[in-house]
Amino acid sequence: MKSDIEIAREAKLLPIKDVAESIGISEEYLEYYGKYKAKISDEWYEEHKNNKDGKLILVTAINPTPAGEGKTTTTVGLGEAFGKLGKKCVIALREPSLGPCFGIKGGAAGGGYAQVVPMEDLNLHFTGDFHAITSANNLLAAILDNHIQQGNELNIDTRNIVWKRCMDMNDRVLRNIVVGLGNKSDGTVREDHFVITVASEIMAVLCLAEDLKDLKEKLGRIIVAYDYSGNPITAKDLKCVGSMAALLKDAIKPNILQTLEHTPAIVHGGPFANIAHGCNSVRATRFALKMADYVITEAGFGADLGAEKFFDIKCRKAGLKPDCVVLVATIRALKYNGGVAKNDLSAENLDALKKGIVNLEKHIENLQKYKVPVIVTLNAFSSDTESETAFVKKFCEDRNCEFALSRVWESGGEGGIDLANAVLKTLSEKKSEFKPIYDDDLPLKEKIITVAKEIYGAKDVSFSKESEKMLSKLTDLGFAGLPVCMAKTQYSLSDDPTLLGRPDDFVLNVRDVYISAGAGFVVVLTGQIVTMPGLSKNPAAYTIDVDDNGNITGLF
Numbered sequence: 001m002k003s004d005i006e007i008a009r010e011a012k013l014l015p016i017k018d019v020a021e022s023i024g025i026s027e028e029y030l031e032y033y034g035k036y037k038a039k040i041s042d043e044w045y046e047e048h049k050n051n052k053d054g055k056l057i058l059v060t061a062i063n064p065t066p067a068g069e070g071k072t073t074t075t076v077g078l079g080e081a082f083g084k085l086g087k088k089c090v091i092a093l094r095e096p097s098l099g100p101c102f103g104i105k106g107g108a109a110g111g112g113y114a115q116v117v118p119m120e121d122l123n124l125h126f127t128g129d130f131h132a133i134t135s136a137n138n139l140l141a142a143i144l145d146n147h148i149q150q151g152n153e154l155n156i157d158t159r160n161i162v163w164k165r166c167m168d169m170n171d172r173v174l175r176n177i178v179v180g181l182g183n184k185s186d187g188t189v190r191e192d193h194f195v196i197t198v199a200s201e202i203m204a205v206l207c208l209a210e211d212l213k214d215l216k217e218k219l220g221r222i223i224v225a226y227d228y229s230g231n232p233i234t235a236k237d238l239k240c241v242g243s244m245a246a247l248l249k250d251a252i253k254p255n256i257l258q259t260l261e262h263t264p265a266i267v268h269g270g271p272f273a274n275i276a277h278g279c280n281s282v283r284a285t286r287f288a289l290k291m292a293d294y295v296i297t298e299a300g301f302g303a304d305l306g307a308e309k310f311f312d313i314k315c316r317k318a319g320l321k322p323d324c325v326v327l328v329a330t331i332r333a334l335k336y337n338g339g340v341a342k343n344d345l346s347a348e349n350l351d352a353l354k355k356g357i358v359n360l361e362k363h364i365e366n367l368q369k370y371k372v373p374v375i376v377t378l379n380a381f382s383s384d385t386e387s388e389t390a391f392v393k394k395f396c397e398d399r400n401c402e403f404a405l406s407r408v409w410e411s412g413g414e415g416g417i418d419l420a421n422a423v424l425k426t427l428s429e430k431k432s433e434f435k436p437i438y439d440d441d442l443p444l445k446e447k448i449i450t451v452a453k454e455i456y457g458a459k460d461v462s463f464s465k466e467s468e469k470m471l472s473k474l475t476d477l478g479f480a481g482l483p484v485c486m487a488k489t490q491y492s493l494s495d496d497p498t499l500l501g502r503p504d505d506f507v508l509n510v511r512d513v514y515i516s517a518g519a520g521f522v523v524v525l526t527g528q529i530v531t532m533p534g535l536s537k538n539p540a541a542y543t544i545d546v547d548d549n550g551n552i553t554g555l556f
Contacts, residue, residue, distance in 0.1 A: 004111050005555050008119040011260050019258045023090060023291040024048070031253070033127045036118050039253040040266075042211070045287055053289040054088075055323045055427055056297070058310060060367070062359050063302040063500075064490055066342050067332035070111065070379040070409060074328045074416075075298045077114030077408020078423070080261040081416030082294055085424075089263060090292040091116075094280045094300070095130065095255075095270040096123045097198045099170040099533055102541040106556040108270075112409035114416070116257050116265045120552045129206075130168045130197050130270065132251035136219075136244040137166045137202045143240040144224050145179070149187050154237055155227045158190045162514060163224035164531075168197035172534030195531040199275045202244075204519035206252055207269035207281040208317055215252055216245045222518035232477065235518070254284040261413050264291070273300025274490040275531050277309040277521065282318040296326075301490035303327060303363040308455050311370050312436045313483050313521055323432045324373045324423060328406075329360050331384045331392065337500045346383035353388055357395055358502035362493060364399050366455050369437060373430035375402040377419050379409070402426050440481050444471050447484045448510060448524055456493045458508040467524075470513040474522060477515075485521040487529045495527030 002010075016038045017027045029044035059078065061071040075091055082089035093116065096108035107123035109116045116122055125131070141163055148156055167174070174194035180187035197203060201222055209215035220236035227233055235241055254268040266288045269281035278300035288295040299306030307325065314320065331353065332345040338356025340349055360376070367374045376396040378389065389405065396403040404422040407415030438450045445463070452458040463471070474480070491497035494506045512525040535541070544554035 003556065004109075004115060005119065005553065007113060007260070008109070008115055008117050009551070011117050013117055014258060014262050016256060016258065019262055019264050020256055022262075023088065023264050025256070025291070030256075034121070037121060037127060037255060037257050039127060039250065039255055040287060041253065045290065048290045051290040054291075054293045054295050056285070056289065056295050056320060057324055057326060057423060058307065058322045059296060059298040059326045059328060060303040060307040061301070061328040062333060062363055063304065063492060065333040065336045067330060067336045067345055069328050069330055069333055071298055071328045072108055073111040073114045073409050074326065074377060074379055074406050074419075075296055076110035076116060076259050076263075076265070077406060077412060077416040078326065078419055079263040079265070079296050080114060080259050080408065080413030081420035082296070083261060083263045084413040084417060085420055087294055088292045089294040089296065090266060090288040091259070091263060092266045092280050092284050092288045092295055092297040094298070095126055095267055097130070097196065097270055097272070098124070098168045099196050099198070101555065102535075102544065103170050103533065103539050104536045106540060110259075111556070113260055113412035114408040115260050116267065117260055118257075120555060122257065122267065123555055127255050129251040129255070129268070132247050133200060133202045133206060134166055134168055134197045136247040137197070137200045139244055139247065140222070140224065140235055140238070140240055141165045143238050145187050147238055154233055155229075156225045156233055157228045158188055161190065161225040163222075164193040164195045166195050166197045166200040170196065170533040170535045172532065175530065175532045196272070196533060198270050198272045199531045201516045201519050203269065203271050204276055204516055204521075206248060207271055207277070207279065208314070208519055209252060210282065212245065212249065212252060215248060216241055218518040218520070219244050220518070223515055232517070252283065254281065254287050271300075273306035273309060275487045275529060277313045277485050277519075278306040279310050279314045282314065285318070285320065303367060304455050304493050305486070305488065305490055307367065308437070308451065309485060311434070312438070312451075313485060315434065316436050316483055317520060321432065321434045322372055324375060324426050324430070325367050326419070326423065327360070327363055327367060327374055327376045328379055329376065329392070330379045330381060331388045332381055334360060334392070339500075348385045348388060350387060350391060353391060356501055357392065359493070359500070361395075361399070362457060362502045364396070364401060368400075369454060371433040371435055373426045373432060375404065375419070375422050375426050377404050377406045377422075380405045380407050444475060444480055444482075444484065444522055448486070451484065451486055452508040456508060457502065457504050458494065458506055459504065461508045461510060463510045464512065467510045467513045474513070474515055479515055479517065479522060483521050485516070485523045486526060487523055487531070488526045489529055495529075
């Protein structure tokens with residue numbers, strides 16, 4: 001079988017203007033980045049904002065395992081399948097981070113014959129959005145330190161600076177550092193930190209901003225530090241909102257590409273779902289809803305992270321109402337949850353499947369709590385047996401879910417037609433009555449407990465003294481009405497990555513809390529989650545190369 005990058009390289013791409021024209025975007029509204037990718041101007045949206053919205057379909061998954069689930073691949077293939085059925089469809093995805101591309105996870109273009117192309121461009125520098133976000137983030141950090149160096153007029157407490165620098169690469173040694181060493185002119189000595197760009201509040205702000213004006217307002221509310229009296233210091237106080245917005249003025253515009261079968265793909269923004277809110281930009285989703293009858297989007301990692309944040313943060317803030325949810329699983333991953341070693345997953349094992357399917361069961365129950373219809377799809381592998389597939393099918397149908405096999409990795413849109421028909425059947429027969437899992441006026445602590453118990457299945461929540469103190473402070477500062485953004489391991493419903501299946505007798509440990517006032521949510525750090533990942537012993541960077549003709553190899 002050919003590799004993803006070999007398949008992508010052999011694809012016959014259409015000029016991006018032709019792809020855009022298929023959904024009513026004429027060339028005058030495109031800002032080209034080569035022949036196969038472009039940004040869509042705000043003028044197009046202003047002229048079409050009164051169009052009727054299409055149906056919004058979310059794709060999510062069970063907790064990720066080493067066996068793989070294929071959420072993005074399913075999203076892309078489902079969009080291609082809608083095209084095969086003659087439906088006007090657009091997919092809306094996040095941009096990949098360089099960290100995973102050169103780490104262990106790989107890119108975010110899909111796989112096999114269900115990919116967004118050109119995949120090399122998408123997985124690497126793309127249109128420079130992440131570089132702009134990194135620059136804006138670090139400009140704010142530089143302005144902050146320069147303000148302190150130049151006399152500290154705002155009386156910033158250098159022991160209470162909360163703004164972190166960022167870079168779009170996994171680099172563990174930058175998590176906790178000391179800056180300002182050297183001469184007096186080199187700045188004030190203090191502890192500092194880095195996060196990966198996708199975890200930066202600038203990323204969240206860009207993804208949740210309605211327009212350039214709203215972007216500037218959100219940037220201005222970012223809290224960077226506290227003064228000696230405990231009052232927050234914002235980016236607006238530091239007088240750098242305009243310069244940050246100047247760096248982001250093009251990055252805020254959604255990008256358009258195509259799939260291998262020329263389905264339009266709006267790709268914009270890229271926060272991680274385990275440490276940020278994990279959804280593509282509100283603007284990209286809004287643009288897509290005005291372009292097509294069906295919009296297929298995804299949220300990162302498992303439904304306990306990405307889908308929960310899609311519902312409780314993105315939909316709440318943007319007023320979006322999803323019409324249905326596609327929940328992706330694989331028989332291999334379910335058997336892994338049932339205790340089977342990775343090397344033994346190809347053998348039929350109904351006992352392990354029955355034991356591990358409780359992870360899928362919990363995700364179904366969680367999604368149904370939001371009162372949105374659920375379709376379960378198995379990303380099929382050649383090692384799956386008829387008995388295993390039949391068991392999962394009955395299990396899902398007994399829980400009021402449509403069920404379909406997906407073979408989009410090997411067959412593209414043709415392999416997703418059964419799934420597309422199941423989605424269409426659900427949309428025609430079941431009505432979404434979407435509602436977030438908690439109300440705005442619930443206290444912050446109760447919001448955390450609600451997510452922990454209702455979504456994760458925790459029996460209780462333990463709060464550190466630091467987190468208790470910060471929750472009290474944030475409430476006093478007027479932030480109690482904001483949603484919570486849970487930072488948690490993606491590998492388990494709990495905060496312990498080794499607890500597979502459906503753990504139910506665990507305590508969720510909240511170790512710290514901080515405010516993202518610009519983005520408009522409160523970040524809750526649980527377990528040992530970190531906001532700057534590290535590289536593995538054998539990162540993908542070891543096998544990525546470029547030949548003498550400029551052809552890249554090793555990307556996936």
